[in-house]
Amino acid sequence: MFNYTCLNPIADVGLKLFSKDYKKVDKVEEAEAVLVRSCAMHDMELPESLLAVARAGAGVNNIPLDKCAEQGIVVFNTPGANANGVKELVLAGMLYASRDIFGGVEWILDNQDDETIAKRAEKQKKKFAGHEISGKKLGVIGLGAIGVLVANAAQHLGMEVYGYDPYISVNAAWNLSHNIKHISNVEEIYKNCDFITIHVPLLDSTKKMIDKDAIAMMKPNAVLLNFARDLLVDEEAVVDALNNDKLGKYISDFPNETTAGAKNCIVTPHLGASTSESEDNCAMMAVRELRDFIENGNIVHS
């Protein structure tokens, strides 16, 4: 009998892949394997019995990698399993930044009891006019599973897409649509793009990679999107730029004190991978990886 525990609710469809030889326990101390989504494990005591941690998601910044390496604990993640969910939210973010959907809907809600609403709406609509993303320049920083999907989809929406990734994998390069310009100097993206979206992992080397200098190069009406991790961006510099009309909008999936209430800042509560499809895919991939390790000793995506 093999004991595992879940630190966050993981989609049932994944858990069903464990056969009856696997027992779900409540405590990490009793487990040989841990399934985790976003819960931070840094302050946790990891028992000697623990053999593996499977992260149902791409980023592993919630896992104490050094501690795991020291204790010989294998760490798995699920790259690509939620890429489509994140891609769709990035596209929604760009559209949301360009069209005043929120303002329009709010006006309707405020006036829904008015019998003359249809007539008044016609007069109001000028105030909610927006821009189209088609024809605009999009810079994608990081061409992994998510970046490539965003780049390809944006191109299909008529955007002119520039990609930057000094470490692009052969697989990603193969999947990248032909007309996307893969550039070697990220400054070209900062200076020329109307929308800039970041899709790199959070590492010591990428922390605050979008810094004050990078932001200063951006167009004053540029939209910066961050669906990767908040610490990749110097958000104090972002808020300062937004307050001084040096940056158009900041769309982030990571609420925190720095951006709370900031002007032209639109924040969602880490929803990128929160679709039933992405949750199922991540849970299934994580459980399959774990089972393959336990049953066959195979280590993939770690």
Ligand code: MLT
């Ligand atoms: C990821 O790193 O893939 C996401 O943060 C997943 C999640 O929302 O759990």
